[in-house]
Amino acid sequence: MEKDYYKTLGISREANADEIKSAYRSLAKKWHPDVFATDSEEKKKEAKEKFTEIQHAYSVLSNPEKKALYDQYGSEEGPQMSSSGSAGFGGSGFGFGDIFSDLFNVFSGGDSRSRSSGSSRQRSGEDIELQLTLTFEEACFGVEKEISYKRTENCSSCNGTGAKNGKSYSTCSNCKGTGSVIVEQRTMFGVMRSQQVCSSCGGRGKIITEPCPDCGGAGRVKRQKTIKVKIPAGVDNNQMLTVNAEGNAGYNGAPNGNLIVVFRVLPHKLFVRSGYDLKLDLPIKVSQAILGGKVSILTISGDRIDIDIPEGTEDGTIIRVKRRGIKFLRKDTYGDLFIKIIIDLPKNLSIKQRKALKESMDVLENASYSKVDKFNKLTNN
Ligand SMILES: [Zn+2]
Ligand SMILES: [Zn+2]
Known part of the structure; x- marks a missing residue:
């Protein structure tokens, strides 16, 4: 709490x-x-x-978004999201250990966090959003990924001031270093006073006398940044992960924006995901469907399990295997595996096979066929 x-x-x-x-x-x-x-x-x-x-x-x-969530829910992480099967994230705080705390609670960032202040204008850096493609297995089991992206950083040569050596500037005389000026306007309602960004210094409160040669006086430079991000097991397509303060640099000492990673999860060659459950179509031979038996399948975690096919299994039957789905995000539970039986009929039979089958079918002539028998009864066949 x-x-x-x-x-x-x-x-x-x-x-x-x-x-x-x-x-x-x-x-x-x-x-x-x-x-x-x-x-x-x-x-x-x-x-x-x-x-x-x-x-x-x-x-x-x-941070207006976080503040609104905190005011409403008593937590900047907002309400726990459990209805969609997404686990809420516990914990709070910063740094890499807790970069997942903001997952699912990402709102548009950008320039909305402008903060005017008594001194020079402070504004958080912009958020950077990027897509990250994960294999099906990476999303299921979690993975550590290196992400490389371009972001704006404060120029290190001038400490973000834009002035050579970080010193070649003077206090703006127009705003006296505050970055803003009070503008008076005469209107029919009287004199209106409003605060505006100082046009002489652009809100910086400083006038650069000699610009920094490395950034040309901007105080900011584009840099390629590479970070390692630990992606927890169980993330899904379109889910987002916020890495705190790894976005663009803030202005005039304000905090960095965030890096927002949006996942694209590639499909699996056999399994289809539904929340934390997995679905698998399992084709079996018609003889297995009639007589029943065991079928060995490879699970998502790579081990083999035997599936019991009961005698007389119908096409489309769903067999549920508990806890063989995907691990829940930050929880020690697993979804289930739902196996749909697809009965495969033999094709291109040889003459010998046809003959043998006909003979065995004759044996089954008087066997119990529940649906056929019921239909015949209803239609007096
Ligand atoms: Zn000024
Ligand atoms: Zn510089």
Whole structure:
């Protein structure tokens, strides 16, 4: 269960974006691990925990989508989704260990998280969405994949400032470094005041005197990024996985966007997936259908199991094998395997075969044929 993020930041539930941010800033300053560098281990640990809590609370409350989910459900992960057979994800937090916590709770990201502030304009980086093709087995059993993609990063030569060595800039005189200006307009209702992005510095609050040669003054560069992503067993087509903070770099120190991986799962040559269950068409010989017997099949996990075919099995009969389906996402349960019997009739019989069959069929002339017998009775044949 999550903590009360509002309490963590010491603000009311009605706090606006600026209030949330300033509460975060002052608390983060107060509890920053550097402040406690010379304190006891115990105190250091406490500060680190506090600081992590504060950061997490802010990461939720500063993100409109997560905040809305948290306000509604008491968790930034939203409601547990179980109706469709998709398991809800437990846990919360950040980092690679928990990159799955946001799965299924992905909303459109992008520029909606714009945050105006007292100082220069901060804005989260854009989310990056990419498709990842998985084999049927990879989706069933999970896999670790290397993903390579292009993203925008802050230029390391200038620390994202766009100014040479990160220093060749001066404070914008037009906005005095705040990045925004108050514009007064006379209208028939009186004077209207509105806050606008400073046009002299484009909201940065700084004027670059000598641009960084590596990024041409943009402060941002496109880079190829390769990360390893652990995909849990049980994911399905079109499901998404959010890798926190691996999207484009944030603006002016704001957090990165997320990387959103959308799965494309290739079909299997035999099995068809339905939720966590598997379906398999199993052709058997007509003799097996009549007499019954055992048929050995290869399961998805690669081991063989014997399927009992009862005597007199009809075409289309479904045989259910429990727990031989797909492992549930983050749960130690499995779906079932549903085997549909397809009776295969022999074709291109030789004369000898036809003769032998005719003889044996004569033997069966008076056997019990439930459907034929019933039909004949109804039609007085
Ligand atoms: Zn300015
Ligand atoms: Zn640069």
